[in-house]
Amino acid sequence: MTTTPGLLRPFAGALGLAVVMVVAGLIAPESRRALDLVAVLLIAVPALATAGVRRAPVPVLAVATAALLAYQARGYPGVGSSLPVIVALYLAVLARQRLAAGAAIAAVLVGGYTTEVATVGSGVGGANLSPDALQRWVLLIGWMVAACVAGELSRQRRIHIGHLEQRALDAERTREETARRRADEERLRIARELHDSLTHSISLINVQAGVAVHLARKRSEEVPPALLTIQETSREAMRELRAALEVLRSDEEPATVGLNRLDGLVEGAVRAGVPVSVTVSGERRDLPDPVDRTAYRIVQEALTNVARHAGPATASVHLEYGDDELAVQVDDGRGGAAEPGVGLTGMRERVTALGGSLHVGPRAGAGFSVRAVLPVEVAGP
Incomplete structure (x- = not known):
């Protein structure tokens, strides 16, 4: 219609x-x-x-x-x-x-x-x-020529407007590319600054922990578990910092960051004094990289919050593979509430970017819970 x-x-x-x-x-x-x-x-x-x-x-x-x-x-x-x-x-x-x-x-x-x-x-x-007939034909031809001239002027005007529009589009594209390049350069500069400062500090922590472990073993003393945890965690942090810098250089996150590293994450939490149990329901399968990374980061942030805020507590991690979604839930048995901060904000931003949902809050009865539901695209036949 x-x-x-x-x-x-x-x-x-x-x-x-x-x-x-x-x-x-x-x-x-x-x-x-x-x-x-x-x-x-x-x-x-x-x-x-x-x-x-x-x-x-x-x-x-x-x-x-x-x-x-x-x-x-x-x-x-x-x-x-x-x-x-x-x-x-x-x-x-x-x-x-x-x-x-x-x-x-x-x-x-x-x-x-x-x-x-x-x-x-x-x-x-x-x-x-007759003069009238001659004048009529001269005027008629004049109007025809004028129509042709008007058509050519309109055509040239359209061409000119098209050139102006294309020039404006090219200028806009150039501005966008320039802004994107400057943003990339600034992002890379910030990444280098963070890498240099954080790596230096974490390296000192790692070295000091390594020296303390070495001296304890040299004196045949029992190495405190906290020292071993500090040493391993600082080493892992330096690896992730280097990986993050590579991400910012190439605009791609490393494929190694995902649920395939969940066991190492759980071991680190156990060494830090937080017993963790992991359960999986549904058919475990490969996930798209963004979903895999987000699920790992959610578990990582949740376990970090348990270690920081829940005191002596246990934690449980449950992964539920559905037909078109992945549910990630981390519970602690004590109920120490996580303080709002960059970690929880980043967690929510990651989940929202994938079109998922996130619930963070006290559990019924006792404890604290983090649950995220992430949509997973189902490949066609």
């Missing part, structure tokens, strides 16, 4: 043009022959044909030119029959059909003038052709 006005508009315009031409013929000064049915057909057919002039300018121009020549040759009154020719000339030039437009003007100039001279019965040179 929305296309009906667009389809009817050209036909309405063509019908209006036909009516105007018939009225112009009726009120025009008398000529050799009065307006009759043939004249109306010579007016109506090219006028109605202009409804398709945008799609087929050359055929419509040919029909309009032939009708004009026949109308003038039969001596009907007025020059209203030239209107379809003028419209067709404009749109033909607009469609880059200059040769057809020139041929139509030449046909009208030679054929129409010659036909009228022969009809009047003038001698050599057309001495008996």
